[in-house]
Amino acid sequence: MHSRQQPMITSILLKCHIYKDFEYYRHIAAIAVWEAWKKADPEKGLFSSYVYTTVKGEIMKELTREKQFEQHFTVMDDETLNVYRENQLEHEGAPVLLESIMPHLNMEERKLLVLFYLEGYSYAEITNELQLTVVAVKKRRVRLMIKLRQLLTLTEV
Known part of the structure; x- marks a missing residue:
């Protein structure tokens, strides 16, 4: 992943209030950047906006999946x-x-x-x-x- 994306990813993670499992979500973000790069169409707009939207969307989807998982399953101590x-x-x-x-x-x-x-x-x-x-x-x-x-x-x- 290009180093220019790192500050953007960190910003998204903080805006999404991710303070634990930071590396896990950073990994999801890295995959989202790669997916955005594969699907990007320069005629439809700025790449940076597309990457930001894609990364934030993937992070939000994972947070939703995690929340649903926690609601359906009780993890025993x-x-x-x-x-x-x-x-x-x-x-x-x-x-x-x-x-x-x-x-x-x-x-x-x-x-x-x-x-x-x-x-x-x-x-x-x-x-x-x-x-x-x-x-x-x-x-x-x-x-x-x-x-x-x-x-x-x-x-x-």
């Missing part, structure tokens, strides 16, 4: 998860249940399940291991929990 993990894994059928669930998970889901629930890794450790942001790990964990609940419901029937 570590203490709640530890109690849940201990109660579930102490159950004598857990190894058999785990074996029946694993084939239904993709490799990333399996790795996340093992790291977080079986080995007790923290978010920071998982982000280092999977090369993802904390936000991405949290979203993937919620999706994994939803999938596990669906799988557990199927195995109980």
Whole structure:
């Protein structure tokens, strides 16, 4: 990305009140700049205006998606998860249940399940291991929990 876009991106992020996950949103903005560059038509107006509108639009879309995600899913704190993990894994059928669930998970889901629930890794450790942001790990964990609940419901029937 051209360095001329950096101050504009920083300005948009601050105007959108983004103070956490700054690098995540900066990445979204960089992709938006690239998309704007690919689609730009000089006959329709200034490139700088088009880039600004495109970047701000993408940031606002991501903020909306994040808000909707938070409204639909409750992220459990570590203490709640530890109690849940201990109660579930102490159950004598857990190894058999785990074996029946694993084939239904993709490799990333399996790795996340093992790291977080079986080995007790923290978010920071998982982000280092999977090369993802904390936000991405949290979203993937919620999706994994939803999938596990669906799988557990199927195995109980």
